Amino acid sequence: MRVLVIHGPNLNLLGERQPEIYGSQSLAEIDSALAREGRELGLEVRCVQHNGEGHIIDALHAARGEYDAIVLNPGAYAHYSHAIADAVASIGIPVVEVHLSNIASREPHRRVSVTAAACAGSISGFGLSSYLMALRAVREIHGK
Amino acid sequence: MRVLVIHGPNLNLLGERQPEIYGSQSLAEIDSALAREGRELGLEVRCVQHNGEGHIIDALHAARGEYDAIVLNPGAYAHYSHAIADAVASIGIPVVEVHLSNIASREPHRRVSVTAAACAGSISGFGLSSYLMALRAVREIHGK
Amino acid sequence: MRVLVIHGPNLNLLGERQPEIYGSQSLAEIDSALAREGRELGLEVRCVQHNGEGHIIDALHAARGEYDAIVLNPGAYAHYSHAIADAVASIGIPVVEVHLSNIASREPHRRVSVTAAACAGSISGFGLSSYLMALRAVREIHGK
Amino acid sequence: MRVLVIHGPNLNLLGERQPEIYGSQSLAEIDSALAREGRELGLEVRCVQHNGEGHIIDALHAARGEYDAIVLNPGAYAHYSHAIADAVASIGIPVVEVHLSNIASREPHRRVSVTAAACAGSISGFGLSSYLMALRAVREIHGK
Amino acid sequence: MRVLVIHGPNLNLLGERQPEIYGSQSLAEIDSALAREGRELGLEVRCVQHNGEGHIIDALHAARGEYDAIVLNPGAYAHYSHAIADAVASIGIPVVEVHLSNIASREPHRRVSVTAAACAGSISGFGLSSYLMALRAVREIHGK
Amino acid sequence: MRVLVIHGPNLNLLGERQPEIYGSQSLAEIDSALAREGRELGLEVRCVQHNGEGHIIDALHAARGEYDAIVLNPGAYAHYSHAIADAVASIGIPVVEVHLSNIASREPHRRVSVTAAACAGSISGFGLSSYLMALRAVREIHGK
Amino acid sequence: MRVLVIHGPNLNLLGERQPEIYGSQSLAEIDSALAREGRELGLEVRCVQHNGEGHIIDALHAARGEYDAIVLNPGAYAHYSHAIADAVASIGIPVVEVHLSNIASREPHRRVSVTAAACAGSISGFGLSSYLMALRAVREIHGK
Amino acid sequence: MRVLVIHGPNLNLLGERQPEIYGSQSLAEIDSALAREGRELGLEVRCVQHNGEGHIIDALHAARGEYDAIVLNPGAYAHYSHAIADAVASIGIPVVEVHLSNIASREPHRRVSVTAAACAGSISGFGLSSYLMALRAVREIHGK
C-alpha cells in the first residue's frame, strides 16, 4: 500500500517556527519518523511539502494511480481553500487531514476546516503523533 | 496507566441508530475492542456512557485521582456545552475528543466543537478506530 | 397503540407559571385530558415529565419497543438541544412536537426549533389542544 | 361557524408537484376532505387558492364579517411576507397557519415563519391532516 | 401640479386596524384631508390603495405622464420589496415615502426601508400629518 | 418546440428606465429580436411581461402542457421570491434565468439569486444577448 | 409655544460642506428661515449648534421647563449615540428628528437611527423643508 | 427570611480549578462565609451545588414555598440555558445571579447571560464578595 503525505504551507519551517505551538521537530525529522512508522505498518510512504495552493492541488491530482491513500496537512489553507476541498473530492482516493496543533483551541478563523469536509476524517492536536495516527487510519480505511 | 472512556448522549444506541452514519457495531462491541486494545497497550481502560450533560461533568470530576487520561465522545454536546468544556479545563487530566463520524462533513451546526477547544486534541471520522487511536494518543501524551 | 407523552422542563409548574402565556390548567389536568382523549381514540397514553436534558433522552430511548409513537413538548430545549434532536432521529419511532404557546410570536430565541427538524411534524399555540391534536396526529401517522 | 381556508402559492399544483414532499392528493381532493370534515364538526367551510401576495391579503380582508376563523397555508410567503403578517394582525379574526410538510426539517430559509408570528398557532408536517386538525383548532378557539 | 397618493397593503383597514399604532381615522377621512390640503396648496390630489406588490408597481408606472409627484406609503413592502424600489427608480417622477407610525421605534424588521432608498425623502411617525407634510414636500421639490 | 419568455417587474419600461444599466432597446424590440432568433432556431417563441409576483407564478403554472421550456427574467424578485422559486421547481419544465445586467457587479442585495437555484442555469450581463443565448440553451437542454 | 432647534455635529459648516448632499444654504440662513416660519406658526424658535455628544445631551436636559418641544438634527450621532437616545427618552418633551439628506439612500451605516427610536417621529430628505415641517409637526403634537 | 444559594456546574472544584480566574477558596469555605454573613444579616442561608441543568431546574422549583429568595451562580449555563431562564421566570421568587469572575471581560461566549435576563439583578467579578453582596441584595429586594 502506497501513501502520500502532503505538508502544506509554512511546514518546511517546522522546528524553527513558533515551537511553543508547533513543537521543536524539523520537517525532516517528521518525515523520517513517518518512513519508519510506514515500514512497521507495511506502508510505502512518500512525503512532499508545498507552499502553493495550486501545487497542493497538482500533487493531489498526480496521486491518482500512484497512491492508495493520502495524509494531508493543509495548514492555513484548511480554513478557506475550497479549491483544495474540490480537489480532494475529485480524486477518488481516501484523504486524512492532520494538524500538529489543536486548531479548535486557537484563533476563531482556525475553528472551521473547509477541507476536512471533503476528507475521510481528521486528527489534530498531537504533534508528530497526529501524522503517525493518520498512517494507521489510512491503512484501516484501505482494509475495508 | 488508567484511562476512562466517556461515551456521550445517544451512543448507547450504537449499531441500531442510523448505521449509515455511525456504523453497525454496538457500544458493547466497541467497549470490548477498547479493552482489548488497552491490554495490548498496557492501559487499564474503563468505559461509561451518559446521556445527561451533568452526568458527564460528574464523571469528568470523579476521574480526578482515579484516572491518568480521558477519551471523551461528547456527541452533540460538543457543539454547545460550554459547561462540559469548563469541566475539561478544570480537572487537570488530559482529555482527547473523539467522534465516530467526520463532523466536518455533516450539518453546519456540527462544524465547530466548543468542547474540543478545552481538550488536548481531537480525532473524528474513523468509526471505532477513532477511539483506538485516542488510546494511543493518551498514552503518548502521558509519556511526555 | 401505545403513546408516550414527554413533558419537558418547567412544565410541572403549569397552571402556576405565567398563566397569561401557558394557561391556568395544571399538568395533572392536562394528563387527565390526554388519558380521556386517548381512550376515545383507542390509544394507551402514558405521560412523564422531566426537567433534565439527559432524562428526556433516556425516556426517548426507553420508549423503543414499548411505545408506537411519542408526543414531545421539549420546552426551551427545543431551541438548542441537538442532543435531544439526535435522540429523536435515533429511535425509529414517530415523534410529534407540541408547544402550548405559539413560539413563532414570542422572543427571537424561540423562533427556530432544532428538535422539530427531527420530528414528523409540530403543533404550537393551542394550549391543551396542541397535545390533543398531537394524539390524533400520531394515530394518523401510525395508520399509514 | 364559518371558516375560510386560504391556500397560498403553488398549492393548485398539489398532487403533481414534488409528491415526495407534498403528497399525491390534489387540491380538489383536499378541499373535499375539508368540506366533509367541516360538516362533521358543524362548520361551514369555503376554500380559495391564490398565488399572489396581494390576493391573499385581499382575501384576508374580505373575510371580515363573513367568516369566524381562517385556516391559512401561506406557502413560501410564510418566510418573507410581512405584508401578509400585517393583514393577519389587522383583521381581528383568529387565523391558524398550516403546512403540509414539516418546514423545520427542510432548507434553512424555511425554518422561520414571519406570518405564524401573527397567527393563533401553527401545525406543520402532517399532510392533509395538518388542515383537518386546523379545523378542529379553530372550532376550539372559537368556543373560548 | 398633479399628485398621486399610493396607499400600500392593509391601509384600507385604517381606523379599525390596531388603532393604538395607526390611529382611529379611516382611509376615507385621510383621503378627504389630503384633498382639502391639496386644494389649499394648489395641488390636484388623487388617492389609490393596493394590497398587491405588482399593482403598486403598475400604479407607479401608470403615473408617468399623468402625475408630477407621488406620495407613497408602501406599508410592510418598504422592508423587502426591491421590485417596488426598482419601479420608483425607473419612472423619473419624485416620490416621497410616508409612514403613519414611527418605524424606527418598532420591531427590528421595520427599521430599514429598502424603498425609501429610491425615494426623494421620507416622513414617518406623525399619523395623518405624515401625509400632509409629504404634500408640502412634493410641492417644494417640484418648485426646484 | 414552444418557448415562453417571461419578463418580470419593471421590464415594460425598458429603453426609458436607467439606460446606462439596462440599455436603450424597448421591450417590444427585444420581443421582435426573440421572435426572429426563435424562427432561425426553429422555436415557437411567445413573450409576456408581469409586474406581479403572483402573475409570474400563474404564468409559470399555465405553461405546463403548453410550452417545452421557459426563459425567465425575474427582475428584482430573483433576490427574495421563494414563491417563484417554488413555482419553477413545481412545474417540471426547464427554466433558464436571464438578466440584462451583470447582477454580480451591482448592489449587494443583487448578488444572490434565490430563483436561479431552482432553474437549469442562468445567464447575466449581456443585454439582449442574454435572452438570445437562453433560447439556444433551452433548445440544447430540450435536445438532451 | 417655545421650540428649541438643536443642530448636531458638522452642521456649522453647512453651505461649504459637500453641497451636492447638504445644499448650499448656510446654517445662519436656515436659522433665519426657521425664525420666520416660527413667527408665522406662532412659535418662539431658538437655535443652537453643538459638535459634542455631551453638549447635545446638556442642551436636551436644559430644555426642560424652558421649551415645549425640540427639533433635533443629530447628524452622524443618530447612528450610534445611545446616550443621546436616552436623553431624549428622559426629558419628557416631544422631540422630532430631522435630517437634511435622505439617510435611507446613503451609506449602510446611515440607514438605522438609534436616536429616532426615542423620538416622536422623524423627517429626512427635504433639506431646509425637513426643519420647517418639523416645526409644524411639533405644533401638532403639542396641540394633542 | 430564608435564602437558597445554588452553585452551578464545576463550582464543586473551586480552589483547585484555575485559581487565577476563580480564586483559591474552596466551595466549603464560601458556604461557611455565606452562612456567617447570613447570620449577621438575619438570613437563613442554605447552599447546594449541581452540575446538571435539570437538577438546577429541580432545585429552583423545589424552592417555592421553602425560600424567600435565591442566589444563583449558573456557571457556564448562564450563556445558553434558556430552560434555566424559564425556570427562574416561572417560580415567582426573586433570584440574583452571581459570578465569581467578571464575565464581561472574558471570552466572547461568556459576554451575554441569558439567565440573568430572568433575574432581578446580577453581580460579577468580586469573587466571594459577589455572593456576599447578593445576600444583601436579596434582603433589600425582600424588604420592598
Place this chain on the structure above:
Amino acid sequence: MRVLVIHGPNLNLLGERQPEIYGSQSLAEIDSALAREGRELGLEVRCVQHNGEGHIIDALHAARGEYDAIVLNPGAYAHYSHAIADAVASIGIPVVEVHLSNIASREPHRRVSVTAAACAGSISGFGLSSYLMALRAVREIHGK
C-alpha cells in the same frame, strides 16, 4: 481611602426620568446615601456627574493620584464607548461599574458592556444598592 463616584449621561435627571426603570430617588439623594455609607465604611467619597464622553475620560484621568478607587456608572456609554474603556484601562486605579437597572433584561443593545470589560467588576439591577455595594466592593479590592 478616597473614592470617586462618576455618574454618566442622563443620571442628573434621576427621580424624574423613567422612574419605573430607574427608581424615584434623585441624584442628590443618591449622593447623600453614598456619603453616609462611605462614612460608615471609613471611605472619603466624592461624586461627580458628566454627560460628555470626553468629560468622563477627563475625570477618570484626573483621578490618578487623587483617588484610590472609582465607582463608574457609564450609562449608555457602557455599550459603545471604547474610548472610556481605554481610559479605564489606562489609569491604574480599580474601577467598578454600576447600573441602577438590570441591563441584561433590557433592550439587546444594553446586553453587552464594552466598558465593563475594562473594569474590575460590575453590579447591576439594584437601584441605589448597586452603588452602595460598589463602595463595599472597592474597599474589598483595595484591601487585597
Place this chain on the structure above:
Amino acid sequence: MRVLVIHGPNLNLLGERQPEIYGSQSLAEIDSALAREGRELGLEVRCVQHNGEGHIIDALHAARGEYDAIVLNPGAYAHYSHAIADAVASIGIPVVEVHLSNIASREPHRRVSVTAAACAGSISGFGLSSYLMALRAVREIHGK
C-alpha cells in the same frame, strides 16, 4: 479575433471527477468542441488549464496584447479569489465567466462569485454549452 479560454482548478479531471455534477466529457473533448465552435464563429481559440491562483493571474496578464477576449472558468476560486478579480479588472480585456454546473443550486459557499463582479457577464449551468455560449458572447461584446 483571438479568444483565450482559461480553465481553473480541478477542471483537468473533467469526465472522471463527480460526473453527476460536471458531466462525462473530458477537458480535451471540451477543448475540441471549443476549437470547432470557434472556427464556425471565425474565432481563434486557445485553451489553457491551471490549478494555481497565481498561474491564472499570470495567464490573464499575459493575454494583454495577445487576445481580444477571455472566457474564464475560475472553479472554486470564483468564491474567494479577490486577487483574480483584481486581475480581471486590471487587464482591459472583456472576460466572460462560465461554470459547468448551476452554482446557484449547490452549497451555500458557491452562491456568490466575487470574480464575476469584475467580468462582463456570466453563464452557468449548461455544461459544455456554457462555454460555447460564452464564445458567442465575447464575439458579440467585441462587435460593439
Place this chain on the structure above:
Amino acid sequence: MRVLVIHGPNLNLLGERQPEIYGSQSLAEIDSALAREGRELGLEVRCVQHNGEGHIIDALHAARGEYDAIVLNPGAYAHYSHAIADAVASIGIPVVEVHLSNIASREPHRRVSVTAAACAGSISGFGLSSYLMALRAVREIHGK
C-alpha cells in the same frame, strides 16, 4: 506649510499607560520630536490633545484657513466615530491618520477604522515613527 497634529483620547497619558503597547515616551516628548522633525522638513507644526469627540471635531473645523494639513490620531474614536469621519470629510484639508500600535493585530473592535475611510491615508504600528512618517506624508501630498 502649517501642520496641525491632533492627539485623541487617552494620549495625554502616554508613557504611563500600558507601555508594552504604547511605548514609554510621554506626549511631551512626542511633541518635541514632531517639532524637531517639522523644522527639518520646513513645516510649522502645532500639537493639541483632546479627550472629547466634540472637541476633536471643533479642532478639525477650526483648522480651516489656519493649517494646510492635519495629522490625526483618533485613538479609540477611530472605530466608531462617524461624526469625526464626517468632520474630516467636511473640511477640505488633507488628513493623515496615525496609530502608535498596530491596530490590525489587536482586539477585533480595533480592526476597522471608520475615520480612516475619510482620510488620505493611514500609518499604524511604528510608535513615534508613525507620527514622523505622517509629517513626511502630508508634505508629499501638499506638494502634489
Place this chain on the structure above:
Amino acid sequence: MRVLVIHGPNLNLLGERQPEIYGSQSLAEIDSALAREGRELGLEVRCVQHNGEGHIIDALHAARGEYDAIVLNPGAYAHYSHAIADAVASIGIPVVEVHLSNIASREPHRRVSVTAAACAGSISGFGLSSYLMALRAVREIHGK
C-alpha cells in the same frame, strides 16, 4: 542592513492598471525610487514581484538569513490569505505591510487585512510614498 521588498498580485501591471486608483508610475519606476531611497538611508534594497500566494510564502521563507527586514504589499491577498499571515509570523524577520491606495476607503472586502495582523505595522494610501516610508520604518525597527 538588507531589505527585501515583495510586491504581490497584479502589481506588475502598475501604471497601466486603473491609474485613478493606483497612480501612473510603473513598477520599474517604483523599484528605482526604492533603490535610490535605500541608498540614501544606507539600506541594501532588493525588489521582487509574485502573483502566486505560494510564491510569496516561498519568498518570505527564503528571506531568512538573507534579509533583515521585509516590506510587503500583499495586494488582494491581504484580505484572505491566512497562509501568508502564518508565513510572516513564522520567519522571525520584521515585516511592514504597505498599500498604494487607502484600503479603508474602498470596497468592504478590503477593509480588514488579515496579513497586517502578523506584521510590525502598516502604511496605506500614499502611493509610492507608502513604500518609501516603509523603508524608513524598517530601519527604525531594526535600530531598536
